[in-house]
Amino acid sequence: xxxxxxxxxxxxxxxxxxxxxxxxxxxxxxxxxxxxxxxxxxxxxxxxxxxxxxxxxxxxxxxxxxxxxxxxxxxxxxxxxxxxxxxxxxxxxxxxxxxxxxxxxxxxxxxxxxxxxxxxxxxxxxxxxxxxxxxxxxxxxxxxxxxxxxxxxxxxxxxxxxxxxxxxxxxxxxxxxxxxxxxxxxxxxxxxxxxxxxxxxxxxxxxxxxxxxxxxxxxxxxxxxxxxxxxxxxxxxxxxxxxxxxxxxxxxxxxxxxxxxxxxxxxxxxxxxxxxxxxxxxxxxxxxxxxxxxxxxxxxxxxxxxxxxxxxxxxxxxxxxxxxxxxxxxxxxxxxxxxxxxxxxxxxxxxxxxxxxxxxxxxxxxxxxxxxxxxxxxxxxxxxxx
Numbered sequence: 001x002x003x004x005x006x007x008x009x010x011x012x013x014x015x016x017x018x019x020x021x022x023x024x025x026x027x028x029x030x031x032x033x034x035x036x037x038x039x040x041x042x043x044x045x046x047x048x049x050x051x052x053x054x055x056x057x058x059x060x061x062x063x064x065x066x067x068x069x070x071x072x073x074x075x076x077x078x079x080x081x082x083x084x085x086x087x088x089x090x091x092x093x094x095x096x097x098x099x100x101x102x103x104x105x106x107x108x109x110x111x112x113x114x115x116x117x118x119x120x121x122x123x124x125x126x127x128x129x130x131x132x133x134x135x136x137x138x139x140x141x142x143x144x145x146x147x148x149x150x151x152x153x154x155x156x157x158x159x160x161x162x163x164x165x166x167x168x169x170x171x172x173x174x175x176x177x178x179x180x181x182x183x184x185x186x187x188x189x190x191x192x193x194x195x196x197x198x199x200x201x202x203x204x205x206x207x208x209x210x211x212x213x214x215x216x217x218x219x220x221x222x223x224x225x226x227x228x229x230x231x232x233x234x235x236x237x238x239x240x241x242x243x244x245x246x247x248x249x250x251x252x253x254x255x256x257x258x259x260x261x262x263x264x265x266x267x268x269x270x271x272x273x274x275x276x277x278x279x280x281x282x283x284x285x286x287x288x289x290x291x292x293x294x295x296x297x298x299x300x301x302x303x304x305x306x307x308x309x310x311x312x313x314x315x316x317x318x319x320x321x322x323x324x325x326x327x328x329x330x331x332x333x334x335x336x337x338x339x340x341x342x343x344x345x346x347x348x349x350x351x352x353x354x355x356x357x358x359x360x361x362x363x364x365x366x367x368x369x370x371x372x373x374x375x376x377x378x379x380x381x382x383x384x385x386x
C-alpha cells in the first residue's frame with residue numbers, strides 16, 4: 001500500500017516473477033521481475049496512466065465495467081447505412097502517441113461472433129457495427145501489455161466514429177545502487193541521459209527499451225563505466241567504487257544535439273533577474289532534457305543553493321498533439337525530470353512545487369510547428385519563503 005505521496009515499499013520473495021501495481025483511477029501495470037544474484041534494495045519509478053471511464057460508443061477498459069443492460073429495442077440488421085455505425089480504431093503507444101502494428105479482436109455479445117483485424121501503417125482498423133450490442137475488444141502488439149476493453153454500441157445512424165486504443169509498452173525499469181556516487185548516466189543511441197536520483201546513491205530510469213546500454217556512474221570528476229543488458233520488466237544492478245576502480249575513466253560529455261527550433265536563453269551566472277528565468281523546452285512527445293536546458297538548470301540550482309529562502313514552482317506544459325489525458329501525464333513527467341535534475345545538483349526535493357497542466361495554458365496558438373515547439377515547455381518561478 002502506498003502513502004499519499006505515491007511511494008510504497010515492500011519485500012519481494014526470491015521466487016517472485018511478477019510485480020502487479022494497482023491504483024484506483026489508474027491502469028494496472030504488470031511488471032516482470034528480472035533475476036539478480038543476492039539480496040538487493042531496489043528503488044524504482046513506476047509511471048501510471050489514468051483509465052477511461054465507462055461510456056457509450058467509446059472504448060473503455062474492462063476493469064471500469066459497471067452494471068449495464070441494453071433494452072430489447074431492435075434495429076435493422078441489414079445493409080441500410082442508417083442502421084450502421086462504422087468504427088475506426090487507432091492503436092498507438094500511450095506515451096509516445098505513435099501508431100502500432102497490432103491485432104485487434106472483437107467479440108460480439110449477441111451473436112457470439114469473433115472478428116480479428118490487423119492494423120494498417122497508420123495503426124488503424126475499421127469495422128461496421130450493424131446492431132446495438134456490447135462488444136468486447138482485445139488488442140495485442142509485440143512488447144506491449146495486452147489491451148482488454150469494452151464498447152457499448154448504441155447509435156446506428158450511418159456515421160463514422162473514431163476510437164482511441166492506447167497501449168502501454170511493457171515497462172523496462174532500471175534501478176542502480178552506487179554508494180557514494182553523485183551521478184548516473186546512460187547512453188541511449190547518440191544521447192547520454194541522466195538517471196533520476198531517488199535517494200543518495202540510488203538512481204532509476206523508467207522509459208527505456210530492452211537492449212544493451214552503457215552505464216556511467218560518477219564519483220567526483222571520474223566515472224565507472226559498465227555495459228548492461230536490459231530486459232522487459234524490473235532490472236537492477238549495483239556498483240562499488242573500490243571494486244570498479246580499474247574501470248574509472250573520464251566522465252563522458254553529452255552528445256552534440258541538433259540545433260533546436262526553440263532555444264533557451266542562458267541565465268547570467270549571478271541570476272540577476274529571478275522573475276525572468278528562461279523556459280525549458282522539449283522535443284515532440286519527449287521529456288528528455290536537452291543540453292541547453294541543462295545549462296539553464298545548473299545556474300538555477302547554483303542560485304537556489306546560495307539562496308535557501310526560495311522555493312521553485314516547476315510547471316510542465318505540452319502542445320495540442322495527443323489526447324488531453326496523455327498530455328497531462330507527459331507534462332507532469334517533464335516537471336518531474338526537471339526537478340530530478342535540480343536535485344542531482346544538490347537542491348533538496350522538498351523545495352520544489354511540481355505541476356503538470358497538459359496543453360491547457362499554451363503560450364502560442366498550435367497552428368505551426370514553431371508555435372507548438374514554444375508550448376512544449378517547463379516554466380520555472382522562484383518564490384520567496386520569507
